[in-house]
Amino acid sequence: MLLENKVAIVTGAASGIGEASARRFAREGAMVVVADIRHAKAEAVAQAIRDEQGEAVAVEVDVADAASVEAMVNAAVAQYGRLDVLFNNAGTLRPGTAVELSVADWDFVMAVNVRSVFLGAKFAVPHMVAQGGGSIINTASISGLHGDGGAICYAASKAAVINLTRALSTDHGPQGVRVNAICPGTIETPPVKRMMAEPVVLERNVNAHALRRLGRPEEIAAAALWLASDESSFVSGEAIVVDGGLRAQSPLGVLADPRPASKRA
Numbered sequence: 001m002l003l004e005n006k007v008a009i010v011t012g013a014a015s016g017i018g019e020a021s022a023r024r025f026a027r028e029g030a031m032v033v034v035a036d037i038r039h040a041k042a043e044a045v046a047q048a049i050r051d052e053q054g055e056a057v058a059v060e061v062d063v064a065d066a067a068s069v070e071a072m073v074n075a076a077v078a079q080y081g082r083l084d085v086l087f088n089n090a091g092t093l094r095p096g097t098a099v100e101l102s103v104a105d106w107d108f109v110m111a112v113n114v115r116s117v118f119l120g121a122k123f124a125v126p127h128m129v130a131q132g133g134g135s136i137i138n139t140a141s142i143s144g145l146h147g148d149g150g151a152i153c154y155a156a157s158k159a160a161v162i163n164l165t166r167a168l169s170t171d172h173g174p175q176g177v178r179v180n181a182i183c184p185g186t187i188e189t190p191p192v193k194r195m196m197a198e199p200v201v202l203e204r205n206v207n208a209h210a211l212r213r214l215g216r217p218e219e220i221a222a223a224a225l226w227l228a229s230d231e232s233s234f235v236s237g238e239a240i241v242v243d244g245g246l247r248a249q250s251p252l253g254v255l256a257d258p259r260p261a262s263k264r265a
């Protein structure tokens with residue numbers, strides 16, 4: 001029970017990585033605020049947690065909106081009396097090159113992916129400081145570590161999340177607040193399953209990972225759990241890569257071996 005007596009907010013918790021994390025946090029003893037813009041789905045996740053004898057409430061939030069994020073944090077503290085963990089996980093993607101992408105889509109993605117992290121910290125940190133510390137986790141992406149094309153705003157926003165994580169950890173570390181990011185590879189969540197419907201896209205993604213498969217939401221939840229818990233008590237300002245070996249590979253793959261990966265020992 002790594003999160004016994006801890007209170008955790010997970011945003012984007014109605015689906016994918018957020019849902020898996022909310023469920024895992026609850027199984028580890030946390031009281032969980034299941035926060036999402038899709039309230040009915042968030043309610044269903046909170047109910048599923050309670051059905052497993054866990055503790056959870058659903059809160060409707062738009063993470064891009066200041067008043068909404070403030071209300072979410074206040075709801076967590078009103079319900080459970082404290083706030084130990086904030087997992088800023090909700091995010092979005094709008095495809096497009098610089099020529100294709102509309103200015104409105106640029107602003108939308110930056111608001112949902114980056115302003116959200118600023119707002120989460122803005123309203124959560126005072127509670128964490130007052131009680132002696134806390135852990136903030138932000139979902140970035142491997143797209144924040146290199147220049148993925150075709151979704152320039154997503155790549156820029158996730159790079160911003162990584163450096164915002166470092167800056168937040170610098171400001172609030174002295175007050176006992178740890179701030180870290182997670183950079184997932186390609187994880188099988190509902191939007192990714194839709195993107196991978198085309199076999200050639202799926203194959204390209206599978207082969208990009210050294211483990212030759214996509215990740216599961218539970219595998220990101222496990223990393224989030226570690227960062228949320230006291231097991232990572234001396235870790236702050238980091239961007240932890242959980243990508244099945246994607247980033248470790250050179251685009252060449254293996255040198256001087258013409259056999260396909262499946263035929264190598």
Ligand SMILES: NC(=O)c1ccc[n+]([C@@H]2O[C@H](COP(=O)([O-])OP(=O)(O)OC[C@H]3O[C@@H](n4cnc5c(N)ncnc54)[C@H](O)[C@@H]3O)[C@@H](O)[C@H]2O)c1
Nearest residue numbers: 012014015016017036037062063090091141184186187189
């Ligand atoms: N799946 C991947 O391969 C992958 C890889 C790297 C990073 N990520 C990041 O992981 C995070 C979760 O993505 P996922 O793949 O689990 O997607 P998902 O669609 O399964 O879950 C995202 C959730 O965020 C919610 N959400 C969206 N906008 C919101 C808003 N303004 N306010 C509140 N909630 C909002 C959605 O309703 C949804 O339930 C995102 O930040 C995403 O960029 C995903």
